[in-house]
Amino acid sequence: MQSEQQYIDLYNEAQGMIKQHSYDVLNKVRDKAFEDFKAQGFPTKKTERYKYTDIPKLFAPDYGLNLQRLEIPVSPYQSFKCDVPNLSTSLYFVVNDQFYTKQLPKAQLPEGVVVDSLSNAIQTHSEVIANHYAKLADTSKDGLTAFNTMLAQDGVFIYVPKGVKIDRTIQIVNILRSDVDLMVNRRVLIVVEEGAEVSMLFCDDSADDRNFLATQVIEAYVADNAKLELNCLEETHLKNVRISNVYIEQQRNSRVSHNVITLHNGTTRNTLDLVFRGEGSECFCNGCVIADRHQHIDNNTIINHAVGNCVSNQLYKYVLDDHAVGAFAGLIYVAKDAQKTLSHEVNQNLCAASTAHMYTQPMLEIYADDVQCDHGSTVGQLNDAALFYMQQRGIDKREAQLLLEFAFVNEVIDKMELVPLRDRLHHLVEKRFRGELDKCSCCKLCH
Amino acid sequence: MSENNNNEYVRKVAEQKYEFGFTTDVHTDIIPKGLNEDVVRLISQKKGEPEWLLDFRLKAFRHWQTMEMPKWPHLNLPEIDYQAISYYADPLAKKPKNKEIDPELEKTFDKLGIPLEERLALSGVAVDAIMDSVSVKTTFKKQLAEKGIIFCSIGEAVKEHPELVRQYLGTVVPYKDNFTAALNSAVFSDGSFVYIPKGVRCPMELSSYFRINAINTGQFERTLIIADDDSYVSYLEGCTAPMRDENQLHAAIVEIVVLANAEVKYSTVQNWYPGDENGKGGVLNLVTKRGDLRGVNSKLSWTQVETGSAITWKYPSCILRGDNSQAEFYSVAVTNNYQEADTGTKMIHLGKNTKSTIISKGISAGKSQNSYRGLVRVAPNADNARNYSSCDSLLLGSTCGAHTFPYMDVHNDSAIVEHEATTSKISEDQLFYCNQRGIPMEDAIGLIVNGYAKDVLNKLPMEFAVEAQKLLSVTLEGTVG
Numbered sequence: 048m049q050s051e052q053q054y055i056d057l058y059n060e061a062q063g064m065i066k067q068h069s070y071d072v073l074n075k076v077r078d079k080a081f082e083d084f085k086a087q088g089f090p091t092k093k094t095e096r097y098k099y100t101d102i103p104k105l106f107a108p109d110y111g112l113n114l115q116r117l118e119i120p121v122s123p124y125q126s127f128k129c130d131v132p133n134l135s136t137s138l139y140f141v142v143n144d145q146f147y148t149k150q151l152p153k154a155q156l157p158e159g160v161v162v163d164s165l166s167n168a169i170q171t172h173s174e175v176i177a178n179h180y181a182k183l184a185d186t187s188k189d190g191l192t193a194f195n196t197m198l199a200q201d202g203v204f205i206y207v208p209k210g211v212k213i214d215r216t217i218q219i220v221n222i223l224r225s226d227v228d229l230m231v232n233r234r235v236l237i238v239v240e241e242g243a244e245v246s247m248l249f250c251d252d253s254a255d256d257r258n259f260l261a262t263q264v265i266e267a268y269v270a271d272n273a274k275l276e277l278n279c280l281e282e283t284h285l286k287n288v289r290i291s292n293v294y295i296e297q298q299r300n301s302r303v304s305h306n307v308i309t310l311h312n313g314t315t316r317n318t319l320d321l322v323f324r325g326e327g328s329e330c331f332c333n334g335c336v337i338a339d340r341h342q343h344i345d346n347n348t349i350i351n352h353a354v355g356n357c358v359s360n361q362l363y364k365y366v367l368d369d370h371a372v373g374a375f376a377g378l379i380y381v382a383k384d385a386q387k388t389l390s391h392e393v394n395q396n397l398c399a400a401s402t403a404h405m406y407t408q409p410m411l412e413i414y415a416d417d418v419q420c421d422h423g424s425t426v427g428q429l430n431d432a433a434l435f436y437m438q439q440r441g442i443d444k445r446e447a448q449l450l451l452e453f454a455f456v457n458e459v460i461d462k463m464e465l466v467p468l469r470d471r472l473h474h475l476v477e478k479r480f481r482g483e484l485d486k487c488s489c490c491k492l493c494h
Numbered sequence: 495m496s497e498n499n500n501n502e503y504v505r506k507v508a509e510q511k512y513e514f515g516f517t518t519d520v521h522t523d524i525i526p527k528g529l530n531e532d533v534v535r536l537i538s539q540k541k542g543e544p545e546w547l548l549d550f551r552l553k554a555f556r557h558w559q560t561m562e563m564p565k566w567p568h569l570n571l572p573e574i575d576y577q578a579i580s581y582y583a584d585p586l587a588k589k590p591k592n593k594e595i596d597p598e599l600e601k602t603f604d605k606l607g608i609p610l611e612e613r614l615a616l617s618g619v620a621v622d623a624i625m626d627s628v629s630v631k632t633t634f635k636k637q638l639a640e641k642g643i644i645f646c647s648i649g650e651a652v653k654e655h656p657e658l659v660r661q662y663l664g665t666v667v668p669y670k671d672n673f674t675a676a677l678n679s680a681v682f683s684d685g686s687f688v689y690i691p692k693g694v695r696c697p698m699e700l701s702s703y704f705r706i707n708a709i710n711t712g713q714f715e716r717t718l719i720i721a722d723d724d725s726y727v728s729y730l731e732g733c734t735a736p737m738r739d740e741n742q743l744h745a746a747i748v749e750i751v752v753l754a755n756a757e758v759k760y761s762t763v764q765n766w767y768p769g770d771e772n773g774k775g776g777v778l779n780l781v782t783k784r785g786d787l788r789g790v791n792s793k794l795s796w797t798q799v800e801t802g803s804a805i806t807w808k809y810p811s812c813i814l815r816g817d818n819s820q821a822e823f824y825s826v827a828v829t830n831n832y833q834e835a836d837t838g839t840k841m842i843h844l845g846k847n848t849k850s851t852i853i854s855k856g857i858s859a860g861k862s863q864n865s866y867r868g869l870v871r872v873a874p875n876a877d878n879a880r881n882y883s884s885c886d887s888l889l890l891g892s893t894c895g896a897h898t899f900p901y902m903d904v905h906n907d908s909a910i911v912e913h914e915a916t917t918s919k920i921s922e923d924q925l926f927y928c929n930q931r932g933i934p935m936e937d938a939i940g941l942i943v944n945g946y947a948k949d950v951l952n953k954l955p956m957e958f959a960v961e962a963q964k965l966l967s968v969t970l971e972g973t974v975g
Contacts, residue, residue, distance in 0.1 A: 095566065384892065398907040401874065411898040412568075413917050416889035421916040426904040 050103040051088045055081075058197060061114055068116045069200040070166050072173070072180050073234075080186040080196035087190035099374035099406050100316045100345040102191065105288050110230035110260050113143060116200060121224055136218035136248065137162065139203075143223060144231040144261075146203050155215055159208040162217055165236065168204040175206060179238055183266045183294040189318075192292050195232050195264045202234030207243040207273075216246045216465060223253040223261065223287070230260040237267040239275050246276035246465060253283040263291040271299040271325060276464055278306045279317075280472075285340060287313040292320070297357075299325030306463050307334045308472065309344050310479050319348040323385075326356040334363035335459040337479050338371035345374040352379070355386040355415070364459045365396040366452055367403035376408040379422065383414040392422035397429065397455060429455075449480050512767055515737030518602040522626065522708045523584040528577045531555060534680050537582050541649050541683075544656060547663075554669035554679030561673045567836040568865040568897055569805055572741060574778070579743060581681045583626035583708035599630055606734060608703045619699045619730070620645055624715060626708050627683030634698065644689040645700055648716055651687035658689055662720055666749035666786045666813075674745040675782045678714050685715035685746065690725035690756070699955055701730035704744075706766075706777065712743035719749070721756035723789060728759040730958055734802075735767040739775045741804060742767075746781045754789030754816065759797070761954050762810075763962050766802035773832025773861075776804025783810035787819035787845075795822040796839065797953045799962040804833060809867065811840035814848035814876075821850045824950040828966060829862030829894070838868035838900075843879040843909070852883035855947050857966075858894035865897040872909040879906060885915040888946060890939070940967045 058065070058081050066074045089106055090097035119142050137155045139162060140147040146164035161168055169176055186193035207213060221233065239245055253259055269275045281289060289312060297303055307317050321330055336344045350359045365373040379390045396405045409422035429451045437447035453476065460472045525536060534555050538548040563571070585599060603623050620634035622645065629647030638645050644655060651659050669679035686702040706713050721727055735742060744766060752758050760783075769776025779802075785794040796810040806829075812821035823839040841850040850870070858864040864887065872879045887896035898915045920942050928938035944951070944963055951959050 386892070396904075398904060398909070401907045403907060405902075405904045407902045407904075407913075409898075409900060409913065409915070411887070411915060411917055412895070413887070413889065413897060414895040416892045416894070416919045418889075419916075419918050421914070422898070423912075423914040424900070424902060425913070426902060426909060426911040428907060428910070 050106045051084070053109070054106070054194065055085055057112070064114050065198065065200060068114065070169055072169060072176050073165070073199060073201070076181040076186070076196055080181075080193045083186040084190060084193035084197050087193060089194070090190050096347055096376070099376070100314070100343065102316070105260065105290070105314060108228065108258065110258070111225070111227045112198070112230050114200070116145065119143060119145070119224055136216045139217070139219045141203060141219060141221045141233060143225065143229065144199070144233045145201060157211050157213060159211060160213060161204060161206040163204055165202040165204045165234070168206070172204070172206060175238055176204060176236065179266065179268055180236055183268070183296055184264050184292065189292065191262060191290055192264055195234065195262045195292070198232045199234040199264070200232075202236060205235070205237045205245070205247070207239045207245045209240040210242045212244040213246070216248055218248045218250065220250045220252060221261070223259045223283070224255055225257050225259070226255070228258040231262070233261060233263040235263070235265040237265065237275070239267070239269045239273040241270045242272045243270070244274040246278075248278045248280065248465070248468065251279070251281040251283055251289060253287050256284065256286065258286045259283070260288040261290070263289070265291070265293045267293070267295045269295065269297045269301040269303055272301060273298070274302045276304045278463065278465070278468065279308070281309045281315060282311045283313065284311070285313045285342065289315045291316070292318045295319070295321040297321070297323050297325065297328040297330065300327040301325065302329055304331040304464060305333070307346065309336045309338070310475055312338070312342055312344065314343040316345045317347065320351070321349070321359075322351040323354055323357040326354050329358040330360070331462065332359070332361045333459050333462050334375075335456055336363075336365040336373060337456065337476065338365070338373060339368035341370050343372045348377040350377070350379050350390065352381045352385045352388045352390065354382075355384065355388060357385070358389045359391070361392040362459055362462065363394045364456055365405065366399065366456060367396065367405060368399040370402045372404045374406040376410070377422070378410040378412060379420055381413040381415050381418055381420065385415045386417040388415065388418040388420065390418070390420040394424040395455070396426045397452065398426060399428070452480055453477060512737055514606060514734035514765065515767060516605070517736040518585075518598055518707050520585045520596055520598045520707070524580050524708055524711060525582045527580045527710065529579070529581060529681070533581055537681055537683065540582060540584070541652070543652055546660060547652060550664065550669070551680050554676050557670055558673070558676035558680055561676055563673050567807055568863065568899070569807060569834045569836050571778070571805060571807075574743060578710070580708070580711045581714065582683060583711040584628050585625050585707060586628050586630065599625065602705070602707075603630070603703070606703065606705065619701050622647060622686040622702045623705070624684050624702060625705045626711055626713060629684040638696075641694050641697065642691040643694060643696055644687065646687055647684045648687045648718060649684050651718075655689070658720065659687065659718065662718060662749070662751055666751060666784050667747050667782050672782060674780045675747055678716060678745050678747045678782070682714045682716035682747065685717040687717070688719040688727065688729065690721045690727045692722045693724045695725065696727040699728050699730055701732065704731070704733040706735040706742055706744065709738065710740075712745065715746045717746070717748040719758060719760070720751045721753060721758045723753050724755045726757045728955060729761070730955060731760070731762045732765070734765055735777050737767050737770070737775065741775060742777050744777050744779050744781070748781070748783040750785035750794060752785060752787045752789060752792040752794050755791045756789060757793040758785065759795045760785070760810075761958055762798040763958055763965065764798065764800045764802050764806070765965060768802045768831065768833050769804040771831045773804070776833070777802065779803035779806045779808065781808040783808060784813070785811070785821070786813045787816050787821060789816045790818055792816050792819045793821070795824070795953070797824045797950065798826070799950070799954070799965065800825065800827040800835060800837060801965045806835040806837050809838050809840055811842070812850065813842045813844065814850060815844045817845040818847045819845055820848070823850075823852045823854070824953045825854045826857070826947045826950045826962075826966070827855070827864055828857045829859070829864045831860040831862060833860075833862045835863070836865040836867055838866045840869040841871070841881060843870075843872045843876040843881070846875070846877045848876060849880045852881070852885070853949050854885040855950055856885070856887040856896055857890065857943060857947070858887070858896050859890040861893045863895045863897070865899060866915075867899040869901040869903070870911055870913070871903045872906045872911065874905045876906050877908045879909040879911075881909075881911045883913040886946070887915070887917040888943070889917065889919045
């Protein structure tokens with residue numbers, strides 16, 4: 048309990064300040080979250096879902112927290128330009144855990160759509176927020192969610208009203224910027240009403256070479272016939288720790304695609320809890336990881352088929368080199384009477400060095416009989432015959448390896464729906480494999 | 495046998511439900527219930543054991559007291575009162591004069607289809623018959639001894655070959671390994687001991703038959719198999735128990751040591767009493783089975799057909815220590831009514847160029863829960879390790895569950911590890927096709943299930959394969975609907 052204690056003490060001492068710089072909706076659940084956190088602590092390696100990542104160790108160092116919500120003197124619109132060519136997005140920034148509210152590109156959004164900080168949106172959408180905030184993300188079931196709920200002081204709110212289809216992708220760039228080691232607790236609430244459609248891109252970048260720890264809880268509610276595309280792209284540095292818990296709830300005939308791409312990071316833990324509440328829904332969850340040096344990436348998913356007639360697809364691919372550690376655990380849960388479920392899960396991994404470690408654990412838990420569920424998982428290397436074939440045709444070995452690695456990863460990238468994002472990723476992945484890390488031409492983040 | 499006769503037989507067997515649920519009325523010397531150091535000493539004393547073995551038991555017992563039953567399996571394991579069990583039951587304590595074995599016991603084993611008279615026995619199978627805590631008889635010992643093969647109960651081996659037992663006992667499954675292993679190490683009673691000397695190919699199948707008879711007892715057998723360099727042995731294991739309303743505990747350990755170029759095949763047809771259709775009673779089968787492939791080019795193959803037991807919790811495992819060693823695991827686990835199974839295997843690749851194959855078929859029916867749980871671990875030095883796993887589950891009925899929990903830990907870049915699993919119900923097209931050709935529903939299901947399990951059943955020795963096929967049909971009786 049050593050790691051926990053410093054945060055329990057902190058909350059006991061500073062809860063007044065935390066609440067003062069936060070808002071009612073968030074404060075309402077804060078004390079319960081604190082109790083839940085005290086009861087559970089951080090999940091340890093003995094917790095089945097967290098056995099591949101040592102969470103208490105990640106929280107042990109002394110991080111600074113911006114509890115007084117001091118403004119960071121930075122203008123992201125002028126400093127950063129992490130855009131995707133050919134993809135015009137509605138661009139927003141979250142600096143540390145504060146939504147950057149100045150110069151909001153409001154005009155680009157259809158009427159009724161809200162992309163704002165929770166604190167601003169409470170004034171206009173208090174009911175929606177109160178009905179959804181911290182409802183899916185159950186603090187009694189996960190110590191990290193409880194931790195985030197206990198300390199989160201503000202967040203991003205995205206609301207797409209009934210029937211509204213947004214053409215332009217909403218891009219939110221999370222920037223970590225600090226002169227001291229810093230912990231941030233981000234919070235995102237997404238509500239997509241009936242028949243609405245939205246695609247989103249979250250980019251994680253770190254601007255300073257400091258130790259950052261970012262926890263993040265995303266709750267997404269997708270109503271009947273609605274469509275949500277949620278892309279998360281991480282390009283941070285080795286000292287960065289990212290812990291992301293994503294909760295998604297799907298109602299009838301809804302469609303969700305959730306893509307997580309980790310191109311560069313320190314230690315990353317991504318949890319996805321997706322639940323089908325209405326029949327006829329489908330989800331596509333894809334993950335792509337490229338890691339080397341001492342990077343650590345742990346993707347953990349639970350797809351809960353609580354009702355029948357839903358389809359889930361998962362494809363996760365890892366390329367590991369040097370001392371990288373990769374883990375994937377995916378559980379497909381089919382409840383009793385969730386008949387006619389189709390579920391498909393694939394995890395494929397390439398280990399390019401003898402010191403890289405891969406843990407994979409695809410799981411099925413099935414209580415209904417009229418279902419078709421399968422999972423497959425492989426760990427291996429590039430095909431020698433293919434390498435030889437290419438070399439024989441005059442392609443040098445390194446190039447041949449790169450080509451095969453692209454081909455391996457491209458299978459995931461090609462499943463993404465945003466074509467410009469796909470192109471951009473092809474480009475980034477190629478650069479990543481060639482060792483030109485974080486060097487995009489126009490962005491200040493990269494220089 | 496024609497197809498018709500075969501079906502007739504299956505139906506007959508099915509009507510009897512659990513065929514082996516009778517009890518034998520034989521005087522059994524049972525020590526009082528409860529577990530403490532004195533009980534451990536008493537068991538050791540009754541078996542006339544040397545000091546070192548008593549020490550081993552006591553160490554295990556003391557360690558067991560510090561442990562707790564794990565909660566992680568996907569099972570509703572009832573609370574076991576370890577003080578309400580008697581840890582030693584000896585049906586041989588009072589045998590009639592001039593007789594080697596009590597005729598009642600002989601009759602029992604005849605009824606189970608295990609004749610203890612060598613002339614009656616199937617030629618080519620030597621049997622070690624064990625009831626409760628003691629070995630009743632081991633057949634064909636002489637013929638085997640001529641080749642230098644030692645096949646006897648472990649109690650006898652402790653007396654006659656103490657150096658071998660001492661060298662290998664607890665080296666594959668140490669007493670600290672897990673909760674039930676510690677318990678077994680403290681109170682174990684008879685099991686089989688097999689030693690195949692260098693270069694010997696065992697001329698017949700060796701087999702153990704385990705029977706629980708006495709009430710309120712547990713069975714804690716311990717089996718140790720050592721295959722010396724260049725040897726071969728095929729070993730079969732069968733088991734049954736009477737029908738009782740309360741759960742009976744069976745916590746066994748099987749240790750197998752495979753030395754250079756040796757090969758061991760271990761087959762189990764597990765048919766402990768599964769409890770009645772309401773989930774009352776039945777055997778709790780909590781077993782630690784492990785093989786250590788110590789030598790180069792060694793081979794070990796586990797084949798199991800699990801149809802019995804209220805609860806089955808076991809992972810027959812292989813440690814592939816020797817270079818070029820190969821391990822296989824074939825399993826069919828059937829659960830019906832309220833049965834629960836959490837079973838699978840562990841393949842630990844340590845040596846270079848090691849290979850393992852896992853084929854697991856789960857079939858769940860009624861209100862049962864059937865889980866596959868398996869680990870494939872490739873250690874950093876296990877270059878060129880290769881694993882293929884395939885786990886399929888078949889669901890019969892909407893009230894049962896089928897689960898798959900595979901773990902793969904790969905720490906070497908030259909390893910190739912593959913896993914695939916599917917879960918589905920019997921295809922309606924296949925059933926329709928059979929029906930259309932005049933095969934009734936029940937037979938069609940039997941046919942399809944047997945076909946589904948064929949990959950595994952084919953790996954069983956002849957005598958067992960027939961038995962296992964019938965068992966499958968019987969266990970699934972009445973699941974149509």
